[in-house]
Amino acid sequence: MHFTRRTFTLTSAAFALTLAAPALAEETAFKPAKMTAFVAAGAGGGTDNFARTVQPMLEKRLGTNITIINLPSASGAMAHQRTAQSEPNGESIEFASSTFITSRAAGQNPIGLDQLTPVARMQSDVLTLVVNTEKYNTLEDFLTYAKENPGKVIIGGTHAASVDRMAFLGLNDAAGLDLAYIPYDNEGSASANLLSGNIDGMFNEISAIQGYIESGEMKPILALADERLEAYPDLPTTVENGWNLTFGNERGVFINAKTPPETIAIIEAAFQDVFNSGEYQAYAKSANLHVRPGFLGSEDYRAVLEENLAYFEKLLSLK
Amino acid sequence: MIEDLIGGLGVVMQPLNLLILASAVLIGFIGGALPGISGVILVVILLPVTYTMEPTGAFMLLTAIYASSVFSGLITAILYRAPGTPEAVMTALDGYPMTQKGEAGKALGIGILSSAFGGIVGTIVLIVATPMLADIALQFSSPEFFALAVLGLTVVASLGGNLLLGLTGVCIGLLIASVGLDPLTGAARFTFGSLHLMSGINLIPVIIGLFAISEVLKRCQEGDIHLSTKSFRIRIFDWPVIREIRGTVARSSIIGTAIGILPGIGASTAAMVAYSETVRWSKDRKRFGRGAAEGVAAPESANNAAAIGALVPLFALRIPGSGTTAVILGAFIVHGLTPGPTFMTGNSDLIYAVFVGLMLVNVLILVFSKPFIAVLSRLLDVPYSALGPVIVICCIVGTYSVQNSMMDVWLMLGFGLAGFLLEKIGFPLVSIILGVVLGPIAESELRRSLAMSRGDFSIFAERPISAILLGLAVILVSATVLAPMLQRRKLRKTAAKQS
Structure with a gap:
């Protein structure tokens, strides 16, 4: 993993959180009493399992309660819409899979990357x-x-x-x-x-x-x-x-694009910490999700999503 | 196998596991009895709880809730015509008229016994023949599913009443089912730009609206009349009744199990096919829809058998046969277990404990259902002016909880009004449900079959199972439609001769 400026801000954010929490809390003040996690898929599938496994780990790290709401309607478009229209205070996040961009490319999903910001990619299923x-x-x-x-x-x-x-x-x-x-x-x-x-x-x-x-x-x-x-x-x-096809089914976390960047960074850091934990890795291994390393930070994930979206749109227009 | 079963029994008899099973049955009862709260939702709610449990207990809990919730949908279907689960729609057809005739206790007794019997048949099949049946289930592909759906749709001919209205109902159902994204191309159909309509119209608002809400509206209009039976006694082992229904129960259990093992078909379809077969085999078809005992026995034994049957492809092939089993598959994966061809041999301890647990659940249904219904039936003493609104509130909450969608609630209320009006002209509402449940299967499997054969219709004749099922459907339709016509002609001829 290359050492970018973002990783630096991330580490410092995490560092600041643990050591200088009281001082920081007054400024960034991301201490939600409760959070809502929309799941852009039905209950029991891969994305839902992912969300429900991560839920307690994230609750512990952010010191909050998270309610999970499954919104499988319209290939997850309902979940994207609810997240994009939520209060941009970091208290509503969304768990989604690659369907977010495949349905976008196919014209089934009115919400794009201008309204939702990727927080982190956690899985990249081959x-x-x-x-x-x-x-x-x-x-x-x-x-x-x-x-x-x-x-x-x-x-x-x-x-x-x-x-x-x-x-x-x-x-x-x-x-x-x-x-x-x-x-x-x-x-x-x-x-x-x-x-x-x-x-x-x-x-x-x-x-x-x-x-x-x-x-x-x-x-x-x-x-x-x-x-x-x-x-x-x-x-x-x-x-x-010689075929340049490397996308997989990716699962990650999204948030309203209007959310303050500092808040996004805190949530991103929490997800990175979850990803690196033994508990999460044990789950990834038991569900065979460890074949390819999954974690990507907000900006890297956005780049991947944009590239794939353009490619999918091109593929669909070929006929 | 006997040793494995005894081992499984030892596991199940541990106090903690017995407690898990008993509470699972009660949770399933309550959830199944509430319209809108179906087995899928219960299993999803309890899924996170099972993450920390050891696998055997976890899967006994999930499968037991699943089995008992399918059962308890019949209670509100019979008492209030508010099917607690989609699987219980057909049960309301004859169960509710029985209640109106003052035979609620008899109807519930038949329902309980048929459910338990169907469940036990399903479980025995699951234990004895899982790997073998899984291979048979694989013989079913798109052409066979299409043929099965067509066979199911022919039930409309045996529903009695006006055939033309029945066919209109099926068409309305097909239209409702076609709303949403095209399953094969992803094109939007009748969505009017609404995101809510993109995933189509869910089955639950249609069922609850057409059956439960319309009935409340009807009773409102008729004024506050009490049911003729304020108190009733449920008799589960009522020998004269058992003699009447035993053939139906046995046949429907087999039909239910057979349909249940087919991936993606489910217990609602099983109940429909079993009901239509029962009507066909009956000597006096006119009794159906007016409170026939077999009309309760058939769908109840079939849906419970099918629910258990759906576990066959899940265990043996990793292919879930229904929505709930798909969630249970997710639970297996989280526990690091991989159902599939090697699963049965590799995890026999867990599997046989689950098998014995399921067997016990069906016995517990017989034991627990009477006191549970006794509590619920106290509600019948409440004046309908108070009970009606409670039913409506339950329906609203239940419908909302399916997808957290207010749109579903409005749709449900709309269907309620429509159902109320349609019943005034004697419309068979269940024909609409037939269209909604079987229409999407028929449509997408027809198109998949043609994609497989590259547009050649002979695929349906070349594949033996689909050819037989479609042939059966043709014969049955012509028999039900043409036979009365021929009879009338004969009568006219003889009448002409005599004059």
Whole structure:
């Protein structure tokens, strides 16, 4: 990690908080009695689990009570809107996944990065192309078949405006393939169709397919990553094939853009502290979210989001 | 397996685990009885509590709440026509008329017994055949789901009443279901630029509005009349009644389990299909909708069996069969457990404790339900002028809590008014629910099937399961629609001959 000015202000903010808290409290005064965390996803999914796991850790660090409200409506757009319209005092935050920008790119989400400021990225789940082992065993098998049968190879994923679909569009574009895409309502339905051989492959997060890899029924044949993953040294990456696709499903925290920067910095520091804690790392490991380091500070996260948003918009406009 | 079960029994019999199970059943009862608070919400609320528990206790708690909440939706459905959970909609069809006839105790007894029986059948299947059934469930893909939804929609033909109104209701339901983002392309449909409408119209406001609120409005208009039964006794083991319903319960439990194991279909659909099959098998179809005992027994045994059946693909394939099981999957992941092909063998201690726990929950439902309903039924003594507003308030709070959305509450009240007016012209309200529940399945699976076959309709005929289900639907519709026509023609002919 490079030492930027922001990390410096962060460390100093954290330092100031612990040592000079009484003096600082009068000026910045971010001591909320309670906070609200909107979750831009339904209960029980990856983003919700993330929010509920982090909730007590964050409460301890900010000395407050946090109420979690799930707002899954309209691919999370309700949650974005509620956060963007909340009082800009730092007391309302939002947990969201990459769907925030994929739905933005697809024109389903009226709230953009001008109204919400990223606070921190906490997870960067690696996307993989997964196939049924009875059909394909290697990336070469798959590519050969796909090139010989244009339009016939079906890839499953969740929803029409998801990272799965972006990965599908990106692969078609970068590798010059003509794959077809069927969106399912949830990951389970796509998995079922892959297991039964009704579809040829699907894009899924690496955290979600452990059990199937172990049982040998599914196999990841391509990871959207810069370098080979430590845990999967035999898994080819997009970049080594010359395809510049490295986005994954990212989960992070957002806040009303009008919130004072000092307040954002304090919350950001709290999240960084949570991320570095043994407690959080234990959760990340048990949920297989540790494959790629997840933390990014506010400015770095914004840069990644903006870059991905532009790329997704380009992919969607290709047709 | 027997050894594993005995081991599981040992775990369940520990005092702490027994306490967990008993409290889970009670929590499920209360939540299920409140309109709007469904099993999903209860499991979500208790999820953080389970993070600190050890896995066995945690999963006994979650699965027990899940199972008991599906049961207790029937109580308010039968007593007030306010289905506590979406799964209990079909139960209100015959259960509430029974209450109006003064047979509330009988209806509840049938409901309790059928629920427990369905749950036990589901659990036995779960214990004995999980890995095998999971493979069968995988044979179902988009064409089969489409065929199943079509078969479910044919129930409208067997609902009785005016078929034309029934079909209109289904179309209204389909229209309601088509609001929101197109499931395949993501294009907005009938959203009028509103963010609230983008995720579509939730099922719960539709059900609560059409059934519970419209009934309150109707009773308001009729003036403050008490129900004919102020006090009633529930008899669970009533042998003459059991003899009447045993075939229905057995058939519906099997239908329920079979539909439950299919990923993404769920207990509401199971109850619908079981109800329609029961009407079809019955000799006297006219009794249904007017307080037929089988009309309560069928959906209740099916929905409980389906709820347990939904755990089959969750455990064996990591594929949740319903909304609640999706949340339970999340809980497994947080506990560092990965359901899937290797899960059953690797965690047999936990799994068998959960199995035995579920079995016990169904017994506890039989034991606890009577005193629980006795407390609840005291409310029947309260004048309706006071009870009506309480029902409305419960409906508003319950609807709001589903998505924290005021828009849902307005929709619910709107559907209430619409339901009130539609019933005045004898409209079968349940046909609208059929459209809302089964419409999206039929639509998106039809389009997915065609995407699979690249636009070729023969996919439905080539795949054996979908061909059989669709053939069945065609036969049944033509039988219910054409048979009376032919009969009338015959009558006319004989009449002509005689004259």
